[in-house]
Amino acid sequence: MTYCVGLCLDQGLVMASDSRTNAGVDYISSYSKLHLFQPAPDRMFILLAAGNLATTQEVLNRIRRDLDQAAHPDPTLIAPATTLANVAYLFEAANYIGQINLAVQNEHGPALRAVGASVEASFILGGQIAGQPHGLFLIYPQGNHIAATPETPYLQIGESKYGKPILDHIVTPSLSLNDGARACLVSLVGTTRSNLSVGPPFEVAICPTDALAPLQRLRLEEHSPELDTMARYWNESLRQAFFQLPHFPWEQSDRTAGEPGEELQQMQG
Amino acid sequence: MTYCVGLCLDQGLVMASDSRTNAGVDYISSYSKLHLFQPAPDRMFILLAAGNLATTQEVLNRIRRDLDQAAHPDPTLIAPATTLANVAYLFEAANYIGQINLAVQNEHGPALRAVGASVEASFILGGQIAGQPHGLFLIYPQGNHIAATPETPYLQIGESKYGKPILDHIVTPSLSLNDGARACLVSLVGTTRSNLSVGPPFEVAICPTDALAPLQRLRLEEHSPELDTMARYWNESLRQAFFQLPHFPWEQSDRTAGEPGEELQQMQG
Known part of the structure; x- marks a missing residue:
């Protein structure tokens, strides 16, 4: 399992994730689930990933391949029409990633379903394209997506239940970015305590509006003095x-x- | 769904439940899920119920019928050998209820599975038989059970994830019964806020060791001044x-x- 959470606040975005990956309880390892894309100077995306690790890794690789092939066209290949570098709106980026997610799952799904395993993956996409507001999306395994709104300024994927009540208490759009980062850490710490499949290192990125880059990136190791x-x-x-x-x-x-x-x-009484 | 929690503390038991029952989201009603049994002066049991309402109600009715038939034997019927009034140990009560649970599920399971519905029910049993320590058990849908221990002094059934972190922070065996009741309420309130299928009235019973009866019983209605x-x-x-x-x-x-x-x-950084 995994736990990732994104906050869409007035002042910008906060994106956070754990790093635990497991195949059963006897094969636990650590993979980053927070991925930064800055494919052009006018835009920034952060993608949080949950679900089948092979699916999420291949989705990320296909996104990178599209960027590479568009930047360095091979005359013998048809260059990808859509990439993160040329989408005009954030929701188009969410749709693009949703379609790649679906394509990867369709390719590997039959073999995984045959052994009773899940091929599914879900993503949280946060980002901004210059001249437009920042935004936050949850991309479902089915390829469609929903956006965070002022009424519900956070989105979660993976093992989301343990860490939800504290977000409900704390997170409103007017929360500062630093308080938002603390809320994500508290939500992650609470989840880790209750569920073995979620664990440090925790990664957090703080992205103020219009910075088009993370202002702060944290990586907190297990038993690090900061996290303790x-x-x-x-x-x-x-x-x-x-x-x-x-x-x-x-x-x-x-x-x-x-x-x-x-x-x-x-x-x- | 449902959320029930029991605490096995040094000073006694705290048993708590919500009262929401739903069939889909368009049929929501309210049923008590906290049931007190005092079948003999030397014993007390409280049963918290989650799962298919028809199953939990029939389990309760069969427990009561066994008590009734043992107390008022009908010469034309074989009186039940085991009842809550004659079990010698708490774990025997847990086994007895587990067997009834399994029998009810076996009777109705095929018809429910045919329409894709779940017949399953689970229970938390708290109680004491005079001369023995108080105890707390989780009875699985498969009829077997586990007991709370000093290392894990609480047990939950139903929608348990949202309300678990606060219990992990607060509940140790040395907690007072009143603080235990507050911990259960905070856990219930947090769950309600995050999940529509759990809701007031909340019921709480506080049972000090050797009292063999609840010292306090609360029923907190939605939007009651106490709960608010x-x-x-x-x-x-x-x-x-x-x-x-x-x-x-x-x-x-x-x-x-x-x-x-x-x-x-x-x-x-």
């Missing part, structure tokens, strides 16, 4: 917050050493 | 905790009006 510090702070803060919740009416208010919480009134 | 207060407090505390997390090294420390958080050192 953040996880410890979060655990302590969350426990503090929890133990200050309102009391039940039947509780004595001397439960905490500090200020007692407000009482919950009118509980039904 | 707790959800609001939790949301605010969690946001406060979040915004006090350590800064990234590139951030200015004037981000918050109050004390700035400690800096995360040595992030890799």
Whole structure:
């Protein structure tokens, strides 16, 4: 499994992923799932990948081959009509990647289905083309896509449930990019704690609007001091917050050493 | 779907459930999933139920019928050998319920599988028989069961992922029963926010060791002042905790009006 999350905020994009890949529980390895494309000076794309690793790698390779063949045309081949370098709108990039995803799955699907394995892959595409707003898309295994909106400014792929509640609490479009990066890390840390198939290194890219490049890129290794510090702070803060919740009416208010919480009134017994 | 959680703490048991039942998204109704059995003065059981509602209801009815037929024997019928009133150990109660669960599923399974529906049900059984410790079991649809242990003092059934991280942060065997009840409520509230198929009223039973009865039973309705207060407090505390997390090294420390958080050192760019 995998867990990737992207935030589409007023100030720009935050893209984050874990790096764990597994085939069963007895073959666990580490692959980056955060891929940066800057195929022309007026544009930037970041692609987060989840699903069958062979599918996601071949999708990335085909995207790169199209860019290469368009940049260095071979007269004996038909150059690709669409590449990330020439799409005019972000949604066209999402459609283009969706079509490649579908083509790769169609090629390998029959052999995988025959052994009961899944060929599916999904992607989160974040990016910007100069003169247009930045945008964030979830590309389904079926090739179609949805976009993040101000009402739902984040998109997730992979093992998304454990890390969703904290995003629901924190993420609004007005969140700062740095707070957005912290929200992604907290969401990733919580998921890792609950699910073995998601794990560090965690990668985060922070892309302010109109920068057309990541302003910051983090790669936090397992047990790195930075990640351990953040996880410890979060655990302590969350426990503090929890133990200050309102009391039940039947509780004595001397439960905490500090200020007692407000009482919950009118509980039904 | 459903979300039920049980805690096996040093001081006793906490059992909690939502009450939402749905057949698709266009038929949503409300059923209690927390069931108390006190079949003899020396014992108490609480059963939390998830899965096919017809299966869980029939399992409960068969448990009650066995108790009834054992208490008022009909000479023309063979009285049930095992009931919740005569099992000698808690794990025997778990096995007994598992066998009933399996029998109900075997009876109705073929008809349901023919239309692609699931007949499966799972249960969490908490309880105590006088003279023995209290215990908590998860009964699988296949009829077997596992017990909570000091290392893993909580068990969940149904839509369990959204509400798991908060339990991992908070729940240890030494947690007080009231804090345990709050942890269950926070876990339920977070799940409800993320998943339409889980919803109030929330039911919670607090059962101290050796009381052989719930000391407190809560039923919190949707938008009740108690539930809204707790959800609001939790949301605010969690946001406060979040915004006090350590800064990234590139951030200015004037981000918050109050004390700035400690800096995360040595992030890799």
